[in-house]
Amino acid sequence: MNNSHFSDCAQACIHCSLACTTCASACLKEQHLEMMRECIQRCLDCADICQLCARMEQKQSPFRQEMCALCAKACDYCAEECGKHQDEHCQRCAEACRQCAQECRKMAA
Amino acid sequence: MNNSHFSDCAQACIHCSLACTTCASACLKEQHLEMMRECIQRCLDCADICQLCARMEQKQSPFRQEMCALCAKACDYCAEECGKHQDEHCQRCAEACRQCAQECRKMAA
Amino acid sequence: MNNSHFSDCAQACIHCSLACTTCASACLKEQHLEMMRECIQRCLDCADICQLCARMEQKQSPFRQEMCALCAKACDYCAEECGKHQDEHCQRCAEACRQCAQECRKMAA
Amino acid sequence: MNNSHFSDCAQACIHCSLACTTCASACLKEQHLEMMRECIQRCLDCADICQLCARMEQKQSPFRQEMCALCAKACDYCAEECGKHQDEHCQRCAEACRQCAQECRKMAA
Numbered sequence: 001m002n003n004s005h006f007s008d009c010a011q012a013c014i015h016c017s018l019a020c021t022t023c024a025s026a027c028l029k030e031q032h033l034e035m036m037r038e039c040i041q042r043c044l045d046c047a048d049i050c051q052l053c054a055r056m057e058q059k060q061s062p063f064r065q066e067m068c069a070l071c072a073k074a075c076d077y078c079a080e081e082c083g084k085h086q087d088e089h090c091q092r093c094a095e096a097c098r099q100c101a102q103e104c105r106k107m108a109a
Numbered sequence: 110m111n112n113s114h115f116s117d118c119a120q121a122c123i124h125c126s127l128a129c130t131t132c133a134s135a136c137l138k139e140q141h142l143e144m145m146r147e148c149i150q151r152c153l154d155c156a157d158i159c160q161l162c163a164r165m166e167q168k169q170s171p172f173r174q175e176m177c178a179l180c181a182k183a184c185d186y187c188a189e190e191c192g193k194h195q196d197e198h199c200q201r202c203a204e205a206c207r208q209c210a211q212e213c214r215k216m217a218a
Numbered sequence: 219m220n221n222s223h224f225s226d227c228a229q230a231c232i233h234c235s236l237a238c239t240t241c242a243s244a245c246l247k248e249q250h251l252e253m254m255r256e257c258i259q260r261c262l263d264c265a266d267i268c269q270l271c272a273r274m275e276q277k278q279s280p281f282r283q284e285m286c287a288l289c290a291k292a293c294d295y296c297a298e299e300c301g302k303h304q305d306e307h308c309q310r311c312a313e314a315c316r317q318c319a320q321e322c323r324k325m326a327a
Numbered sequence: 328m329n330n331s332h333f334s335d336c337a338q339a340c341i342h343c344s345l346a347c348t349t350c351a352s353a354c355l356k357e358q359h360l361e362m363m364r365e366c367i368q369r370c371l372d373c374a375d376i377c378q379l380c381a382r383m384e385q386k387q388s389p390f391r392q393e394m395c396a397l398c399a400k401a402c403d404y405c406a407e408e409c410g411k412h413q414d415e416h417c418q419r420c421a422e423a424c425r426q427c428a429q430e431c432r433k434m435a436a
Contacts, residue, residue: 114237114310123232123236126273127224127272127273127276128223130273130277131223131276131277133277134276134278156273160273164235164236164239164269167239167240168239168240168242168243169243
């Protein structure tokens, strides 16, 4: 995949959206499901917000900066929870959220 | 359809999202397409934002108030442009946007 | 909300999409979470598919019949699982899925 | 962006979804807008379908194969129209659609 035509922010958002979808889906199959309630909720929210943010960024929507500001918060919130869990999908999701929050903050500035 | 289990805000968002989708789609078929560029762009943005806002409202996302604040702005922006055109789909969309902006502002407060 | 400008199928899809979102979200807060894994997964899938189906129906996409056929299957699958649980959100979701499957099958025919 | 944890199909779908969004948005700004009606409509449809397909693929939805089959058709349909236009965004979109159709057909098989 040649991503060179998408902004760093759009790419980070898409990466994060898919990582969150993966994490929520994997959490729903874990034995320790009881511990993952909060993680699943935050991942689902973050996946949706990042998905829309990537699209708005890509089409240069006049609301993209406000969306990026909101997306950065959703990413922080998700990373905070995912970062507590040792599952590989959680660690990977937390890392994607941190990168996405960083790119979104640059864009929102 | 019994909508009684959905909040007024979620219903207004969904109504507006579908009205915007309808309007953008109808604009693309108009003879006076040249005049509708801005209307189409704003409707597409507003349709996506309202759709996500309805979902976040429905699941009581911790970010729903911020999303509602953004949604209200996108609705105002779309209503401003749609309101200029006499086409029935534009007038109907502008009205849906105004109602949605009002409900979203109540929720964001 | 005046829904008279949306087709019965688009309305049933939107209703079902929000009912599935509500159900998945409520399941994640239930004490008997362990029993709800499958329900949550099916609801999340169905919510996304119904949401897109409503939009495609609304803009009269050339792929709306195929989307309706797929949506009907996703609704059946979700209703099958939700229908097993006595929680009010599950019963309501199962009912919304059944109605949506019916409308989608009419449209796909 | 490290994409190695996403399937080739999910990546192709996301790439195509963003390329379609970019193309529709750029078409709306072209002087020769009149010629681009069909292109915009097909790109918007394809962007939405690819976006959902990527997500369903990523979470291994039981409906992912049917969604991939539908997505491949939407990609073909979009590539057919975009391929007629010399604008760089159209050519790039047509290419993304062809690659996505190929990956989706492998997955649907």
